[in-house]
Amino acid sequence: xNNRKEFKSPVGGAIVDPAKRSMMLAALYIxxxxxxxxxxxxxxxxAKRLNITPGDVYSTAxxxxxxxxxxxxxxxxxxxxxxxxxxxxxxxRVADYVxxxxxxxxGETTSDGKFTLETVQCLASCGTAPAMRVNDQLYENxxxxxxxxxxxxxxxxV
Amino acid sequence: MTNWEPVLLANxxxxxxxxxxxxxxxxxxxxxxxALKMTPDQVTAEVKAxxxxxxxxxxxxxxxKWGFLPKDAPVKYLAVNTDEGEPGTFKDRLIVERDPHxxxxxxxIAAYAIGANRAFVYIRGEFFLGVKxxxxxxxxxxxxxxxxxxxxGSGFDLDVSVxxxxxxxxxxxxxxxxxxxxxxxGVPRTKPPFPAQKGMWDEPTIVQNCETLANVPHIILRGAKxxxxxxxxxxxxxxxxxxxxxxNSPGNFELPFGIPLKEIIYEHAGGVRRGRNIKAVIPGxxxxxxxxxxxxxxxxxxxxxQGAGSALGTGAIIVMDETTDMVEVVRRITxxxxxxxxxxxxxxxxGGQRMLSSLERLAGGKGSNKDIEDLEYVAKGMYGRTFCPxxxxxxxxxxxxxxxxxxxxxxxxxESDAGYF
Ligand SMILES: Cc1cc2nc3c(=O)[nH]c(=O)nc-3n(C[C@H](O)[C@H](O)[C@H](O)COP(=O)(O)O)c2cc1C
Ligand code: SF4
Ligand code: FES
Numbered sequence: 254x255n256n257r258k259e260f261k262s263p264v265g266g267a268i269v270d271p272a273k274r275s276m277m278l279a280a281l282y283i284x285x286x287x288x289x290x291x292x293x294x295x296x297x298x299x300a301k302r303l304n305i306t307p308g309d310v311y312s313t314a315x316x317x318x319x320x321x322x323x324x325x326x327x328x329x330x331x332x333x334x335x336x337x338x339x340x341x342x343x344x345x346r347v348a349d350y351v352x353x354x355x356x357x358x359x360g361e362t363t364s365d366g367k368f369t370l371e372t373v374q375c376l377a378s379c380g381t382a383p384a385m386r387v388n389d390q391l392y393e394n395x396x397x398x399x400x401x402x403x404x405x406x407x408x409x410x411v
Numbered sequence: 412m413t414n415w416e417p418v419l420l421a422n423x424x425x426x427x428x429x430x431x432x433x434x435x436x437x438x439x440x441x442x443x444x445x446a447l448k449m450t451p452d453q454v455t456a457e458v459k460a461x462x463x464x465x466x467x468x469x470x471x472x473x474x475x476k477w478g479f480l481p482k483d484a485p486v487k488y489l490a491v492n493t494d495e496g497e498p499g500t501f502k503d504r505l506i507v508e509r510d511p512h513x514x515x516x517x518x519x520i521a522a523y524a525i526g527a528n529r530a531f532v533y534i535r536g537e538f539f540l541g542v543k544x545x546x547x548x549x550x551x552x553x554x555x556x557x558x559x560x561x562x563x564g565s566g567f568d569l570d571v572s573v574x575x576x577x578x579x580x581x582x583x584x585x586x587x588x589x590x591x592x593x594x595x596x597g598v599p600r601t602k603p604p605f606p607a608q609k610g611m612w613d614e615p616t617i618v619q620n621c622e623t624l625a626n627v628p629h630i631i632l633r634g635a636k637x638x639x640x641x642x643x644x645x646x647x648x649x650x651x652x653x654x655x656x657x658x659n660s661p662g663n664f665e666l667p668f669g670i671p672l673k674e675i676i677y678e679h680a681g682g683v684r685r686g687r688n689i690k691a692v693i694p695g696x697x698x699x700x701x702x703x704x705x706x707x708x709x710x711x712x713x714x715x716x717q718g719a720g721s722a723l724g725t726g727a728i729i730v731m732d733e734t735t736d737m738v739e740v741v742r743r744i745t746x747x748x749x750x751x752x753x754x755x756x757x758x759x760x761x762g763g764q765r766m767l768s769s770l771e772r773l774a775g776g777k778g779s780n781k782d783i784e785d786l787e788y789v790a791k792g793m794y795g796r797t798f799c800p801x802x803x804x805x806x807x808x809x810x811x812x813x814x815x816x817x818x819x820x821x822x823x824x825x826e827s828d829a830g831y832f
Contacts, residue, residue, distance in 0.1 A: 277594030317577035337655035375498035379655035389539035
């Protein structure tokens with residue numbers, strides 16, 4: 254099965270093992286777990302492990318919206334702004350509600366570093382809209398009461 | 412109401428439906444046993460004879476695609492598309508979370524038919540539960556001898572691994588997905604060569620949607636004749652329709668192809684909320700042209716939707732009632748595509764930005780008739796002229812909305828403070 258050809262990296266000219274290179278996204282996820290975002294050091298580490306240049310790693314990482322180049326809060330709240338959530342009185346309505354409750358705007362992090370608020374594209378919960386994610390947990394059929402529950406539980410956590 | 416006993420979704424509401432024990436209790440992996448007693452060519456022939464078409468959006472005949480693989484290639488791959496990101500679509504997530512083995516059985520049979528010993532599952536990074544369910548299903552299948560070396564004593568080997576995407580809709584496009592699987596930016600490749608000729612690591616690769624693969628065990632078990640007897644002449648079998656928007660009971664409905672759009676909305680999805688009338692329907696996900704309520708009797712099938720001026724796409728039906736602001740709908744959809752454009756070709760990258768600016772001005776009460784003209788000019792200019800179908804998919808809702816609801820756009824311009832110029 255191993256006739257994967259060795260090929261040249263477009264950037265550094267280093268020899269790249271394609272099988273190693275294919276571990277890029279997985280490596281970036283692991284690297285991101287340490288600080289919640291990809292620090293310069295994390296990028297360097299991934300580059301070293303995969304034997305490619307840091308520029309190459311950065312170029313790939315920056316393509317994907319789930320990889321973050323800046324620090325984020327402990328809980329990243331992603332509110333769906335898709336069409337079905339909008340039609341179900343969600344999207345901005347949900348984002349505005351969360352925003353008011355946490356006192357931050359879209360793209361911001363609370364001063365205690367606990368919450369970051371973002372929007373996200375359709376979460377494939379259109380049949381159970383409106384929807385949002387908090388870290389890796391999906392919440393559907395949102396109402397103000399449900400959002401209150403979720404946020405108050407997370408606010409209470411230390 | 413059409414009486415249809417679900418086949419693909421028969422398991423999803425059972426308790427512990429995701430577990431291998433549940434799947435086995437209801438006849439799971441019987442199709443695999445049967446397939447392994449056939450030759451790979453016989454399996455391919457059966458799938459071809461069923462005339463099943465891909466459920467990922469493009470509707471390409473699956474058996475024909477398998478036949479494209481070069482016979483003598485020493486290494487072949489199967490890539491399983493679990494990237495479901497087309498707004499309005501939520502069927503693959505349901506199957507992966509609630510009945511992953513039904514896809515996995517299809518994966519093993521497909522890999523056997525095409526002679527692949529390695530399969531890659533590419534799953535959307537946001538589907539965290541889906542990732543867990545895929546991994547658990549695969550490891551349980553290894554334990555039972557459905558994966559690994561010498562599967563069920565057949566001499567056929569198959570390894571499957573799971574790869575998380577990281578938030579990029581374009582990675583659902585098959586060549587962008589392969590780039591991403593190789594650890595690169597998800598920029599589509601030139602076609603031809605098609606993945607079946609040159610895919611993952613330049614080896615022949617078949618990319619298949621989850622729902623498509625979930626059909627395969629049933630085709631093998633009950634036969635192509637049975638399968639082809641369901642649906643319409645050019646759309647065989649059954650389809651999972653995702654219904655969302657202004658309906659009383661949104662959800663996934665598995666029904667035979669050819670069922671009228673109206674019946675799905677009014678009898679299966681509970682009709683329009685608050686007893687309102689329908690203004691427009693998107694029949695196949697946001698990349699498909701919008702239909703006006705006059706087309707509500709159209710049968711849901713590839714050929715009939717095309718005839719009605721739209722497309723079946725992913726079968727995601729988005730219903731909009733008479734109160735819907737179409738300019739806002741189009742703005743929102745366009746915002747999605749602009750956000751998800753990979754930026755590689757300029758008609759999509761720059762055209763998208765420009766159309767979005769016009770739409771934001773119009774929706775925000777600052778637009779003019781010039782914005783409408785510009786919107787139409789750019790959308791027509793991009794249509795069919797982008798490197799991959801994403802750009803054309805971005806133009807579709809805009810062009811159809813301008814065709815059907817132009818007075819609404821003009822009203823926005825007339826009401827705005829920018830005035831005419
Ligand atoms: C922009 C874009 C996004 C796509 N997203 C998906 C997707 O999320 N899932 C999918 O199965 N197919 C998607 N496709 C279609 C794939 O390119 C490909 O046709 C499909 O996976 C083939 O499988 P099928 O023949 O079983 O449908 C997308 C296509 C385009 C152009
Ligand atoms: S059409 Fe858009 S998504 Fe497709 S290649 Fe061009 S820029 Fe990228
Ligand atoms: S539009 Fe929000 S989940 Fe699909």
